[in-house]
Amino acid sequence: MEKERGILFVLSGPSGVGKGTVCKALREQKLDIQYSVSATTRKPREGERHGVEYFFKTKEEFLDMIENKQLLEWAEYVGNYYGTPIEYVNSTLDEGKDVILEIEVQGALQVKNIFPEGVFIFLTPPSLDELRSRIVGRGTETEDLINNRMSVAKEEIELMRHYDYSVVNDEIDAACNRIKAIITTEHCRVDRVRPKYEKILGDDK
Numbered sequence: 001m002e003k004e005r006g007i008l009f010v011l012s013g014p015s016g017v018g019k020g021t022v023c024k025a026l027r028e029q030k031l032d033i034q035y036s037v038s039a040t041t042r043k044p045r046e047g048e049r050h051g052v053e054y055f056f057k058t059k060e061e062f063l064d065m066i067e068n069k070q071l072l073e074w075a076e077y078v079g080n081y082y083g084t085p086i087e088y089v090n091s092t093l094d095e096g097k098d099v100i101l102e103i104e105v106q107g108a109l110q111v112k113n114i115f116p117e118g119v120f121i122f123l124t125p126p127s128l129d130e131l132r133s134r135i136v137g138r139g140t141e142t143e144d145l146i147n148n149r150m151s152v153a154k155e156e157i158e159l160m161r162h163y164d165y166s167v168v169n170d171e172i173d174a175a176c177n178r179i180k181a182i183i184t185t186e187h188c189r190v191d192r193v194r195p196k197y198e199k200i201l202g203d204d205k
């Protein structure tokens with residue numbers, strides 16, 4: 001049987017909704033899925049390591065990556081650039097492994113144009129008040145940046161309609177279980193599974 005290409009999952013949603021937290025919890029569960037590491041011009045936060053949370057780049061280095069078409073997508077977000085290195089995504093999918101991207105909404109929509117067969121999951125906060133208190137609680141942003149992120153968040157929630165699934169991040173475990181259910185469901189879809197059986201089915205389709 002032909003080896004299928006892996007499935008690209010894109011987890012997106014407003015800043016502070018818990019994308020990083022949920023992705024980290026998923027990683028701890030050792031799912032059979034690969035996590036793409038993004039490039040960014042943002043300064044590392046306490047404890048962040050180059051090549052683990054992000055590839056930390058200067059603006060010049062980042063612009064070179066865009067110029068050399070090394071990014072699947074990129075976006076400027078609250079004053080910094082973020083982008084997904086394309087090589088890792090393509091080679092991992094070619095090996096038949098699933099990949100998950102954790103990216104903001106503008107980038108997710110760019111990926112949708114390039115990989116319409118990808119699975120787009122929008123993580124939502126239980127409420128806007130809860131979203132603000134998560135951003136404040138994380139304590140990594142100044143008051144101005146928090147207001148900025150909240151107004152970006154409202155515009156982003158508008159764009160939920162372009163996604164395949166919406167997952168509310170009320171409890172981390174519950175959100176992880178919903179995402180795992182989506183991954184399982186997508187692997188069971190006939191349009192994904194059928195090409196694998198084409199040799200067996202021959203020409204009598």
Ligand SMILES: Nc1nc2c(ncn2[C@@H]2O[C@H](COP(=O)(O)OP(=O)(O)O)[C@@H](O)[C@H]2O)c(=O)[nH]1
Nearest residue numbers: 015016038074075077082083084102103104107
């Ligand atoms: N478009 C795009 N967004 C990214 C990428 N990597 C991270 N992001 C998003 O950039 C936003 C800001 O990330 P970060 O500065 O780490 O803050 P945090 O996610 O709010 O903790 C988040 O919404 C991330 O999901 C990427 O490669 N491309």
Ligand SMILES: Nc1ncnc2c1ncn2[C@@H]1O[C@H](COP(=O)(O)OP(=O)(O)O)[C@@H](O)[C@H]1O
Nearest residue numbers: 015016017018019020021134138169170171172
């Ligand atoms: N389900 C949840 N319940 C309560 N707090 C959460 C939950 N998910 C995330 N958080 C908290 O919200 C804050 C923002 O989460 P983070 O993962 O950094 O968001 P994002 O990556 O979407 O910007 C963090 O302080 C995190 O601990």
